[in-house]
Amino acid sequence: MTEDHGPDEFGRRLQRLRHARGLTQRALAEPAYTAAYVSTLEAGRARPSDAALKHLADRLGVDTDELATGRPAHLAARLRLTLAEAQAELATGDVELAARRFAEVLEHAEREELTGLRPAALLGLGECALEAGRLDRARAHFEQAERLLADQPLPARAAAVRGRAVTHLLAGELRYSCYLLETAIDQLGAAGLHDPDALLLLYSAVIGPYMDMGAHARAAQAAELALALAPDATDPALVAHLHRSVARTLIAEGRTAEADRSLAKAQELYQRLRLTGDLAKCHWMRGYVHAQADDLPSAEAELRTARAMLATRRAELFTHQIDVELADVLRRMGRRTEAAGLLTTLLDAIGSERGAVHAAGAHRLLGLLAEDAGDSAAAEEHWVRALSLLERAGAAGDLADLCRLLGDLYRRTGRTELALDVYRTGLGHRAAPGTTTLGPAPAAPVLPAPLAGTP
Template sequence: MPSQGSIGDRVRGLRLSRRMSQAQLAGPDLSDSYVSLIESGKRTPTPVVARLLAERLGCTTEFLLHGIEPRQRIDTELGLRHAELELHHGDPAVAADRFGEIVKAADEDNVMLAAQARLGRARAMERQGKVGRAVEAYERLRKEAAAHPERLADLPLAVALCRCYQRAGDLLRAKDLGAHALAQVEKLGLVHGDVAVDLAAILAEIETGLPYVERVLDANGLPDAVDRTNEIQSLWQASIAASEGEDSALAVTLADDALAAGRAGRLAVRTAQVAMQWARIITARPTVDEEFAHAAELAGKASDILGVFPAEHVEHARSLTVLAHVKMRGGDHAAADELATRTLERLGETQGVIAASAHLIHAHVALARSAGDVVPTLMKAQELLQNGQAAGPDREAARVWRELGDLWGKAGSRHEQFSAYRRALEAVGIRANMPGSTAAAVLTH
């Protein structure tokens, strides 16, 4: 059966294969000129007309409208859902492969399903850390969204690209995209849902559009979180079993249930990340007591939420360091010291920025208490930063290098202080050879 890419192509192909004229296909109900307009792509048949044409052409309405038979379509829909489950609750690499298979199978037959699969594949590449490839994919999808807004929405793509460019170190491009997305959500009055929270998260990371970030936090709050991983996995496995038993409709329903079961948790995690970043920003600048108290409350709730989900142990560890800085700002050095210890216990043997930050908290506390030599602690933090440094630009690492430089200065080692400041600049892509240069200007813009 012909399966050309447009409805008009399919109508014409089926009509010719049945040796029918346009007048014969039109019959007493339609005009042959109307059939001609449909075949040329200048008219889209209504559902009633589509059913009528399908009956005369001897095909299903589903095939006429979408290019695939009902069973093919439901199997493709199921494939999309299983790929989505892999993306959120499984292996992003497997998800990318599955989305890619759907693109190959659906591209010529159903542009909507193909567009969804291409978007899924871009998200999967981003989750794998393949930022360059994800950017290329998202940029292509934005062009498609501009040409065919009925297939894809621009706003989620702009948010995703903002996030990717920030991670790639192109802060100017990230801020441009953030401003573009912010203008769209402001026009819509959008402060709830996945898109709003995702935008707030990246705006908080690049420290722009902060009034909107605050509105999103106020509108959504920080809900109690429940880890439903076992339920999700059970529904997912039941969906796979149903598909293997040729019950595709049930398999889709079960997959939908699995995705729905995970949505509240995913949104809670993203909102907690927004709150964590917000608390970090507020704590790092002069604030009134009321604003600081709110930041402290948000940091505590965010850490509690992230601690519920075993898969978020790294984000939970990061939140503990933010909360520790909040406690230090409030003068509770004992609590800050305990949180730093919990961070290191949570990370285990993991090296990198978060572990280094925890050691710096210990150093802050020791200096505040005038309790012993902090040099070994600073050396350990420096070692962790060096061993865990990301290949590309990393503003979080830059902040921690700068903090290390400040602490080396307090410890009286100017050589190590300036070396750490240079590493802070290098972490955001700037080579600094001037003696005595600092990272302050770069890291606050």
């Protein structure tokens, strides 16, 4: 229930405090005011001036904000401290404790009308829900935060937009995730709001869905623009996240050594900031880099490290995504039974609504394992399921690769027409590399010119 700060409620509060201290109206009023003035205030027929409020608060021995609103003294400061503690807990691993603290801040902020704290608490709750794989709940928190910030400049809403886009990405809605992020980037440019932190946040976030859609050229462009923004950014966590995101584009271009160096920079920053969730994702991507270079033992070690770190945070959705990468490494190492068990457990836990791209990846690998075992029927079943998931998500790069696998299977089993149909589907998705069906890429931001004499 929201506190009523009108004159009637103020009058009742003033009278309660006066009686509790055993003061008469005259004793409270003097020497600056009269008993009649105090009587008028207590009856709710007038509001006190700032000077009168300070006088009355001093006489009653309370804080002026507490007298004016009924809030305990320094409540806002205490809640900001709780908010900071919640953010620290989220960064270092205790997601459940972080969620409880964010919820505590939100409850008090709503009850006491501390509107400035509500969006930050909602953003924190959204991040906690994301870690736990509760995408609908996370999206609701991000949407509510965005509504509360509707009258604020777009940079203030960037984190909420990014959070909402990530929920759609993890649900397999790649195009809509791109649409949200591209729209925000364009709006920042149109409004002339060159905010390095907001732009860096949005550009780093859009690299992931671009890569999943096979739009590698657009992802590379976003990475270059984000790197150009990095020197002006004020948040080191954003810069670390940037290096992690850029590594994806370097891997896609076959530049694994550069990707590893970028990840090392990110890892150093995350260790310094003690952001264990993001540090785990660095280990995850370094595992992927090692796998691309056929260093499978190192890949397994990095992926298991990442998995263990995320498991302690109960970040199930991200843990399942790592399992897909780990299963591929195990298959390539000849540990097929272990890989199949990991993927089957994963599919029992993850639904298409919570990660179509990653469920498709699991089916793709199970198809490869079935083909290795000579079971073409099982391989076909898994690849058809994966194809359906990827078509719905619009993951063009993965879809083209899967069409090749399925087409080859049809051709080997004498179904030439089916093979041709599947190959055509794959070619359709590879016809325009580096593009999406979203229309033009966002306009590049106008970067500040370097100072004279700088390199």
